[in-house]
Amino acid sequence: MDDSQATSDSQTAVETPSPATTFIPPSIDRSALLTGASSTHFSPVPTSLQATTPDDPSTAPPCALGVDEAGRGPVLGPMVYGVFYLPLTLSDLLLRTTHHFDDSKVLKPDVRSSLMRILCTPDTDLHGSCGWATASLSARDIAANMLRPAHAAAYNLNAQALDATVELIRGVYARGVNVQEIYVDTVGQPAAYQARLQRFFPSARITVAKKADSLYPCVSSASVCAKVTRDAALEVLHESRAGKDGCSDDGTMAWGSGYPSDARCVGWLRSNMHPVFGWGPECRFSWGTAKDMLEVKGKGVRVDWPDEDDGETSRLTDYFSSTTGGADKESSELGGWFGSSAGLEAF
Known part of the structure; x- marks a missing residue:
């Protein structure tokens, strides 16, 4: 095994949680997940971050807010965006020194789950000082929008x-949090993305940077919220398809990490494809991996949906005659049901 393969296998292991250790956070909406719907979740705003003067957010402690995502590239499961906010003065001390938050991709699954569990447990320092939110964009909605x-x-x-x-x-601002600094991780051009966000939030100091999840503690924490939510979503979806006993010998989900580069994921897709419907709400049909299996490799049944009117579809107005009087009685039958003939002009 060469170094690149060893690195790939190591990263896949980090991306593949075991259901036995995955914490199911309150950001998991089981009903939405199983029906293929997207969902959002906002944690309660800690009392320590609320304004001292009602309806005046400027009297609340100034906060930093981080943004990061998990699951941009997988063919299975949602893409989850997370935000995490806390007082500016606590960012490094609480997140880095005390709890050792880091980019979720370098933290083991059980470490991520442990941090999320503390964040969601009342009477802990994280729960009392920090707030968070997630937006889970379902595989179904992602694919439908792209197709x-x-x-x-x-x-x-x-x-x-x-x-x-x-x-x-916007949801965090609407809850009265005094966000003054925003830090965002991006895979695109930071300057252009920062300018776009600045137009939405002109009063905040915004920093968009590549690898922000390693540079800024609040972004690291947002990445953990997003990743644990995605891990838990995959577990719920997997259990609905395979049952609790559908795991691999190592205790991980049979479809692995959900990434196209993961052989377990590709193998699961190939073995569990319905010839007409493909897969369930866990799959992004717009991804090349899924499209190739359905179309190129000939394992799926092709269904053509005509876009144009073929001239054979009846319209409601076809039942009403444009003639008046007694002419063409049969064609005006529906219009005369109520005792007198009615032309199209009546409608």
Whole structure:
């Protein structure tokens, strides 16, 4: 095994939690997950972060807010955006020194779950000083937006991500939190993305940077919230498909991490594909991995949905005659049901 393969296998292990150790946070909406719907969750705002003067957020402690996502690339499961906020003065001390938050990709699954559990447990320092929120963009909605018909504008993943980010931050502001600094991790061009966000939130100091999840503690914490929520979502979805006994020998989910680069994921997709419907709400049908299995490799049944009117579809107005009087009695039958003939002009 070469170094690159060892690195890939190590990363896959970090991305593949074991159901036995995964914490199910309150951000998991089981009903939405199992029906393929997207969902959002906002934690209660800690008392320590609330304004001393009602309806005046400026009297609340100044806060830093971090934004990060988990699950941008997988073919299975939701993409989850997370935000995390706390007082500016506590960021490094509480998150880095005391609890050792870091980019979720370098933390083991059980460490991520442990941090999330503390955050969600009353009477802990994290629960009393920090707030968080997530937006889970379901696989179904991601695919439906990206596969819009030709006559409709495509809603690509970047646009969906921006809208999710903006709505989460707006939700935090709407709850009275005095957010003064915003830090965002990005995979695109930081300057352009920062300028777009600045137009939405002109009063905040915004920093957008690559690897922000390693540079800024509040972004690291947001990445943990997003990743644990995605891990738990995958577990709930997997259990609904495979049952509690559907795990691999090592205790992990049979479909692995859900990434196309994971052989377990590709093998599961290949073995569990319905020839007409493909897969359930856990799958992003717009991803090449899924499309190839359904179309290119010929394992799926092709269904063509005509976009144009073929001339054979009846319209409601076809039942009403444009003639008046007694002419063509049969064609005006529906219009005469109430005792007198009615033409189209009556409608």
